[in-house]
Amino acid sequence: MQFAREPLQVVLIERRPEYRSAGVAYHPSGNHWHHVFNIQAGRMSMFREDVDDFVDWANTEADRTGWPPGWSGFTFTESGPAPRRLYADYLRARLAEAAQEAPDGVELLGVDGEAVDMTARTAGGTGRVRVVVEERSSKRPGAAPGPMTIDADHAVLATGLEERKLPFAAGVEDHPCFVRHPYSEQGIERILGVRRDAEVAVIGTLLSAYDSASLLLRHGHTGKIHMISRSGLTPRTYPSGHRHHVLDLPAPRLHTDGYEGCDELVRRFRDEWERACAHLARRHPGVAPAVVSERIAKSWEPRLPEVLARIPSADLRALLDRYGSLLATLRVSAVPYITEFVDAAMAEGGPVALTTGTVGGITATEAGTLRVAVSGPVPARTIEADLVISNFGRETDYGRVGSALWRNLLRRGTAVPHRRTGRGVEVDGHGFLLGAAGVRTAPVTVVGCPREGDEITRYGRMGAFTFNLAAIKNHSVGVAAAVLRDLESCYDEPAETVSKAVAHGADDEVRAAFARAVRLDVHRMAARRRRERRARAASLASGLRALRGAMTAGGEAPVPDGALRFVVNAAATARLNDLSVTPRELRALLELDGSPEPA
Numbered sequence: 001m002q003f004a005r006e007p008l009q010v011v012l013i014e015r016r017p018e019y020r021s022a023g024v025a026y027h028p029s030g031n032h033w034h035h036v037f038n039i040q041a042g043r044m045s046m047f048r049e050d051v052d053d054f055v056d057w058a059n060t061e062a063d064r065t066g067w068p069p070g071w072s073g074f075t076f077t078e079s080g081p082a083p084r085r086l087y088a089d090y091l092r093a094r095l096a097e098a099a100q101e102a103p104d105g106v107e108l109l110g111v112d113g114e115a116v117d118m119t120a121r122t123a124g125g126t127g128r129v130r131v132v133v134e135e136r137s138s139k140r141p142g143a144a145p146g147p148m149t150i151d152a153d154h155a156v157l158a159t160g161l162e163e164r165k166l167p168f169a170a171g172v173e174d175h176p177c178f179v180r181h182p183y184s185e186q187g188i189e190r191i192l193g194v195r196r197d198a199e200v201a202v203i204g205t206l207l208s209a210y211d212s213a214s215l216l217l218r219h220g221h222t223g224k225i226h227m228i229s230r231s232g233l234t235p236r237t238y239p240s241g242h243r244h245h246v247l248d249l250p251a252p253r254l255h256t257d258g259y260e261g262c263d264e265l266v267r268r269f270r271d272e273w274e275r276a277c278a279h280l281a282r283r284h285p286g287v288a289p290a291v292v293s294e295r296i297a298k299s300w301e302p303r304l305p306e307v308l309a310r311i312p313s314a315d316l317r318a319l320l321d322r323y324g325s326l327l328a329t330l331r332v333s334a335v336p337y338i339t340e341f342v343d344a345a346m347a348e349g350g351p352v353a354l355t356t357g358t359v360g361g362i363t364a365t366e367a368g369t370l371r372v373a374v375s376g377p378v379p380a381r382t383i384e385a386d387l388v389i390s391n392f393g394r395e396t397d398y399g400r401v402g403s404a405l406w407r408n409l410l411r412r413g414t415a416v417p418h419r420r421t422g423r424g425v426e427v428d429g430h431g432f433l434l435g436a437a438g439v440r441t442a443p444v445t446v447v448g449c450p451r452e453g454d455e456i457t458r459y460g461r462m463g464a465f466t467f468n469l470a471a472i473k474n475h476s477v478g479v480a481a482a483v484l485r486d487l488e489s490c491y492d493e494p495a496e497t498v499s500k501a502v503a504h505g506a507d508d509e510v511r512a513a514f515a516r517a518v519r520l521d522v523h524r525m526a527a528r529r530r531r532e533r534r535a536r537a538a539s540l541a542s543g544l545r546a547l548r549g550a551m552t553a554g555g556e557a558p559v560p561d562g563a564l565r566f567v568v569n570a571a572a573t574a575r576l577n578d579l580s581v582t583p584r585e586l587r588a589l590l591e592l593d594g595s596p597e598p599a
Contacts, residue, residue, distance in 0.1 A: 001099055002480075004102060008484075012109070012110050013115050013131070014110070014113075015112075017136070018030075020092075021089075021095060023160050027085070027183075028088060029185040030185055031084045031085040032085075033067075034215050035085065035215070038207050038235070040242060040335060041058065041080055042055055044469065046473060048474070049522075049583070050587070051587060055076050058076040061093065062090070063089070112136040113133045113136045114133065115133050117132040117408045118131050118408070118442070119412070119442075121151065128153055130151050131150045133147070135148045153487055154444070157405075157433070157446045158448055161394050162401040162449070164395035165393075168361045169388075171364070175364055175370065177364075177387050178387075178390070188215075191216060198386035199224050199386050200216065200221070200226070200385055200389065201383050201387070201388045202227045202388075203372075203388065205227045205232060209391055210234075210342050213227060213341075213345075214339075214342050223351065225345070227354050228355045228357060228374055228383075234342075235333055236290050237334060238290060239290050239291070252300055252303060262319060265319070273296065276296045277292060280292055280295060293329075294332060297330045297462065301460040302460060302580070305457060308420075308457055313421075317421060357375055357377070358376055370385050370388045371385075372385060409433075410425075413435050413441065415434075415435070415441075418454060418457075424454060425446065427445075430482040431446050432445050445482065447476055448475060477525075478577055481570075492560055494564075494567060499563075501551070501556055502559060502563075502564060507554035513550040516547075519590070521543075522590050523590075523591075523592065526576070544564055547564065576590070
């Protein structure tokens with residue numbers, strides 16, 4: 001709606017009404033006030049180019065009616081915490097604002113129901129897609145609840161996390177002492193309703209497990225809390241006042257001319273990691289020890305695709321399975337609000353005990369408790385618990401997901417599991433869904449978790465970063481721009497030779513004119529008020545005329561307006577999605593705080 005220039009109807013389909021504008025991570029009924037973002041509030045703006053937007057909203061716009069005392073008078077800061085449940089209100093407010101400020105003819109509709117199937121259709125040579133929805137309620141004029149179909153020019157899949165089946169808990173999923181969904185209203189009630197001296201087992205030791213354990217401790221729990229995971233890893237803690245930075249560190253030397261196997265790659269990784277740590281300590285002594293790993297992991301991302309391309313698929317999958325939790329803890333940490341209670345309680349003799357091992361099974365006892373069998377590097381043991389909390393168990397293999405929509409897409413060949421990693425599905429560089437032949441099968445793009453495998457192999461993004469907010473923001477910008485370039489009449493996809501002539505002109509004046517046009521389109525896309533967007537669009541039109549004139553004067557063949565707009569917009573989208581700098585640095589590079597250029 002923000003990028004659109006022509007009439008457009010956006011239909012948002014949500015299978016769980018309580019998740020609308022929220023999802024599992026943010027919906028208020030399943031997120032207690034003690035559940036906070038694991039990163040600083042200043043990194044939670046939905047606009048990368050407007051880094052202060054969330055903090056400004058929380059401090060000046062949010063309705064604090066009903067907030068508890070600890071937060072009702074709180075002043076949010078860039079480096080401080082913020083409750084996750086606020087994010088639903090923030091996203092809802094920004095969505096309403098986008099609809100209000102959208103151009104004439106652009107409208108937003110909401111449907112409560114589950115998309116269960118999707119088929120490609122052709123009408124007059126134009127690709128379309130038919131979406132089958134089991135509808136629960138609708139805001140469509142004159143529509144009655146029940147099964148429905150939507151014929152769309154384009155569909156965006158933003159289906160979020162898929163839940164993994166838990167074979168070790170198959171016999172206790174309905175047991176009153178087993179919490180399968182800790183981020184649900186019922187799950188929160190069970191956690192807070194357990195006796196304070198009860199014995200609790202938490203399956204997992206990373207961020208979700210810390211949420212559950214911290215919630216218990218903050219409510220005065222005194223009984224033993226067992227945190228169990230195969231890796232035994234726990235999240236690092238960001239230092240007080242932490243601000244995000246991106247460092248340019250030496251490239252890791254992770255391969256020779258050939259591939260020498262998993263063991264040799266892991267050995268090289270460890271050696272290069274130590275070298276990077278030593279370099280960072282010498283050249284950047286001010287970096288806090290707690291974020292050294294995050295700085296290194298981030299700096300290595302652009303170098304990893306070339307390394308990963310040399311690894312056979314079976315080995316790549318094995319490495320990701322074995323080291324996935326380690327990569328997640330290296331890549332992102334948690335604010336002190338999350339870790340302080342649990343880490344303090346994990347001290348010797350404290351109420352929280354860390355157990356490294358694999359949960360083999362959970363069985364019910366005659367006494368009404370649950371028995372958790374754990375095997376691992378230490379002798380097998382059994383933990384008898386009054387409450388067992390099992391965290392998500394995210395399903396990354398889309399050949400196994402329970403969603404009817406994804407099952408139908410894979411069965412029909414419209415989508416295929418990601419071949420190299422087994423994580424997510426195959427997409428191209430613009431997020432378009434790819435079929436078995438590696439080509440687009442329908443006008444369908446993807447945002448978020450289903451792109452995890454592509455994020456790893458295309459961009460080298462590891463750990464939690466493959467499905468967190470930063471990736472979703474970039475997906476959203478890229479997909480929105482790509483969809484409109486595909487649908488709107490002002491764009492015309494150019495031939496590769498034309499694209500190169502525009503974007504890589506040899507003439508200095510052409511390059512300068514192209515850079516200015518891209519900057520003007522960035523400013524148009526970043527404008528959130530209709531009046532400002534119109535002014536930016538007029539300036540862009542002037543910049544495009546100047547670019548066309550520079551190309552003609554330089555001897556280039558005339559380029560149609562639609563093709564010129566396409567190339568400029570693709571470059572503008574890439575600039576908005578530049579992850580080589582922090583969001584605050586990006587805003588300065590994009591010159592978004594300057595005065596608008598006259599048309």
